[in-house]
Amino acid sequence: MSIALNIVESAELAARENHAHRITRIDLEIGELAGVLLDALNFSLEVATQNTLAATAQINIDQIKGSARCRNCGKTFHLTELWAVCPHCDDFQYEILAGKVLKIKTIDIE
Numbered sequence: 155m156s157i158a159l160n161i162v163e164s165a166e167l168a169a170r171e172n173h174a175h176r177i178t179r180i181d182l183e184i185g186e187l188a189g190v191l192l193d194a195l196n197f198s199l200e201v202a203t204q205n206t207l208a209a210t211a212q213i214n215i216d217q218i219k220g221s222a223r224c225r226n227c228g229k230t231f232h233l234t235e236l237w238a239v240c241p242h243c244d245d246f247q248y249e250i251l252a253g254k255v256l257k258i259k260t261i262d263i264e
């Protein structure tokens with residue numbers, strides 16, 4: 155819920171700075187590894203946008219796939235959770251390349 159509130163607050167702040175009357179669309183980027191359940195977030199956003207400039211906004215979520223590079227064998231692989239092992243060599247030391255993002259990409263206002 156607090157994530158949804160933060161998103162709506164940030165969006166409203168940006169909209170007010172631009173003297174907007176309402177927010178028509180919010181595009182979000184949420185990484186697979188950001189620890190967010192999309193169903194729960196969608197529901198929270200519906201509640202959090204009530205009586206705000208974003209009350210009628212269309213909210214779009216782009217899910218960013220998690221990926222990591224193994225420090226042992228150097229291969230990259232699809233990472234769906236933070237605690238995993240390399241599927242190529244079973245090593246658990248890897249560098250996360252993508253998937254932890256949680257941000258507002260764009261906001262459309264009028």
Ligand SMILES: [Zn+2]
Pocket residue numbers: 224225226227228229240241242243244245
């Ligand atoms: Zn490996």
